[in-house]
Amino acid sequence: MARIKTRExxxxxxxxxxxxxxxxxxxxxxIANELGISPGNLYYHFHGKEPLVLGLFERFEEAxxxxxxxxxxxxxxxxxxWLFLHLIMERMAQYRFLFQDLxxxxxxxxxxxxxxxxxxxxxxxxxxxxxxxxxAQDQVVSETQALGQLVEQITLxxxxxxxxxxxxxxxxxxxxxxYQVMMLVAPHLRPGARRATEQVAxxxxxx
Amino acid sequence: MARIKTRExxxxxxxxxxxxxxxxxxxxxxIANELGISPGNLYYHFHGKEPLVLGLFERFEEAxxxxxxxxxxxxxxxxxxWLFLHLIMERMAQYRFLFQDLxxxxxxxxxxxxxxxxxxxxxxxxxxxxxxxxxAQDQVVSETQALGQLVEQITLxxxxxxxxxxxxxxxxxxxxxxYQVMMLVAPHLRPGARRATEQVAxxxxxx
DNA sequence: GTCTATATCGGGATAGAC
DNA sequence: GTCTATCCCGATATAGAC
Numbered sequence: 001m002a003r004i005k006t007r008e009x010x011x012x013x014x015x016x017x018x019x020x021x022x023x024x025x026x027x028x029x030x031i032a033n034e035l036g037i038s039p040g041n042l043y044y045h046f047h048g049k050e051p052l053v054l055g056l057f058e059r060f061e062e063a064x065x066x067x068x069x070x071x072x073x074x075x076x077x078x079x080x081x082w083l084f085l086h087l088i089m090e091r092m093a094q095y096r097f098l099f100q101d102l103x104x105x106x107x108x109x110x111x112x113x114x115x116x117x118x119x120x121x122x123x124x125x126x127x128x129x130x131x132x133x134x135x136a137q138d139q140v141v142s143e144t145q146a147l148g149q150l151v152e153q154i155t156l157x158x159x160x161x162x163x164x165x166x167x168x169x170x171x172x173x174x175x176x177x178x179y180q181v182m183m184l185v186a187p188h189l190r191p192g193a194r195r196a197t198e199q200v201a202x203x204x205x206x207x
Numbered sequence: 208m209a210r211i212k213t214r215e216x217x218x219x220x221x222x223x224x225x226x227x228x229x230x231x232x233x234x235x236x237x238i239a240n241e242l243g244i245s246p247g248n249l250y251y252h253f254h255g256k257e258p259l260v261l262g263l264f265e266r267f268e269e270a271x272x273x274x275x276x277x278x279x280x281x282x283x284x285x286x287x288x289w290l291f292l293h294l295i296m297e298r299m300a301q302y303r304f305l306f307q308d309l310x311x312x313x314x315x316x317x318x319x320x321x322x323x324x325x326x327x328x329x330x331x332x333x334x335x336x337x338x339x340x341x342x343a344q345d346q347v348v349s350e351t352q353a354l355g356q357l358v359e360q361i362t363l364x365x366x367x368x369x370x371x372x373x374x375x376x377x378x379x380x381x382x383x384x385x386y387q388v389m390m391l392v393a394p395h396l397r398p399g400a401r402r403a404t405e406q407v408a409x410x411x412x413x414x
Numbered sequence: 415g416t417c418t419a420t421a422t423c424g425g426g427a428t429a430g431a432c
Numbered sequence: 433g434t435c436t437a438t439c440c441c442g443a444t445a446t447a448g449a450c
Contacts, residue, residue, distance in 0.1 A: 006415075006416090022310065022311055022314060024231060024311060025311075025314070025315070027442080027443060027444085028443075028444065029442085029443070029444085037416075037417090038416065038417055038418070039443095039444085039445095040416075040417065040418075040419090040445095040446080040447095041415070041416050041417070043444080043445070043446080044415070044416075045415090047444095047445085048444065048445080049443095049444090100310045100311070101308065101310070101311060102370065102374050103229065103307045103308070103370050103373050103374055104229055104231060104232075104307070104308055104311070106374055107228075107229060107232070108232070113374075113376070116374070117374070117375060117376065120374075120375070142394070143405075145405065145409070146390060146393070146394070146405065149387065149390040150390075152387065153360075153364070153387065153390070153391060155371075156363070156364065156367060156368065156371050156387075157360070157363065159367075159371065159374075160363060160366075160367040160370070160371065161363065163309065163310050163367070164362075164363050164366065164367065166310050167309050167310055167313055167320075167323070167324070167327075167366075168324060168327065169320070169324065180356065180359065180360065180363075183353060183356040183357075183360070184360060184391075186353070187349070187353070187394035187395060188394060198350075198352065198353065202352070213433075213434090234424080234425055234426085235425075235426070236424090236425070236426085244434075244435090245434065245435050245436075246425095246426085246427090247427090247428080247429095247434075247435065247436075247437090248433070248434050248435070250426080250427070250428080251433070251434075252433090254426095254427085255426065255427080256426090
């Protein structure tokens with residue numbers, strides 16, 4: 001049949017509501033009502049909110065993991081780095097509810113916590129590998145200590161910047177996050193690349 | 208009488224439990240039990256969790272605001288900046304529950320949201336003023352655009368770094384946050400100051 | 415697979431005695 | 433101010449019919 005399976009529709013709807021209102025503020029009843037199905041039916045597919053969140057996390061993981069296996073053999077430049085970050089952030093923004101209540105979720109669902117940590121570590125490794133590649137080409141001039149810290153800082157920004165924007169009652173734009181990260185990396189680039197990046201960053205903010 | 212007023216004891220206890228377990232995971236009943244008073248009594252003093260959170264926020268505001276009125280007339284150097292950040296972070300850490308569920312809290316309690324935003328803005332102004340002062344003394348070399356972004360980045364870090372550490376199942380140390388911010392500012396310092404800072408930062412991480 | 419109806423449970427609110 | 437006892441409600445869980 002052409003109709004999407006109910007299970008998938010539930011996940012889609014839950015994702016939407018979670019993202020809009022925050023996971024703790026959405027009840028299973030609301031999800032059922034929004035979908036026009038009964039609470040009992042929803043319970044048939046997902047025994048509560050917990051498995052729902054886990055189900056959505058699996059989707060997220062599937063979407064993100066392929067990106068964390070970057071083709072390092074090719075020669076890349078700073079532009080590629082921004083593109084890469086943009087793709088990451090887009091996927092994270094699609095599941096932004098996961099990051100709005102990160103400590104809470106990871107605290108309540110230890111399984112989720114472990115898997116998220118492992119995902120974050122994969123992300124850090126990738127970010128570090130790409131930076132190392134840029135350094136090997138002399139695009140990046142900073143020392144290793146500083147770069148290690150830079151990776152931490154980029155990760156922090158990717159994880160929490162949308163949240164930060166929301167707290168400040170701003171729109172929550174992926175472009176802004178990428179801009180922030182560009183400005184974060186810029187001081188570590190060699191002077192020429194640095195100026196170029198700061199200019200591109202300014203344009204990025206509008207688009 | 209020598210005994211602390213019940214109202215204050217409730218606030219103290221709530222703060223402790225909120226910080227340990229996260230505000231959403233603590234019930235008024237738990238607080239009452241922990242204190243050895245009845246739920247009814249607690250309700251007599253605070254009609255629910257909402258006024259409790261507000262009450263704690265007021266305390267936090269009182270503790271932080273004096274710090275956000277820095278003596279800009281005196282000549283300061285980078286060292287003073289780190290000390291200042293350290294003091295800020297210590298106070299924030301004392302009320303860390305506020306930042307563990309920031310979007311949630313500000314979403315649920317619009318009043319709190321407004322006041323937190325205003326506090327964040329005061330913080331940003333102060334951070335910017337101090338950076339400008341360092342720039343006036345040629346300690347800082349970056350352009351204004353970059354410095355504006357740096358303020359955003361420092362703010363983000365102060366607000367979310369403890370949370371980040373918690374998600375990674377680390378200890379949640381104020382020193383680590385200050386270290387992160389130092390490494391964030393370092394690339395904007397003139398070469399001499401930069402090296403000095405990176406060295407001090409390394410030591411800071413242990414202490 | 416999907417529905418309706420009901421049970422359960424936990425947290426918050428509240429009355430009234432002391 | 434503080435206690436005990438109870439009520440209320442929203443959310444989740446579950447049984448059983450269709």
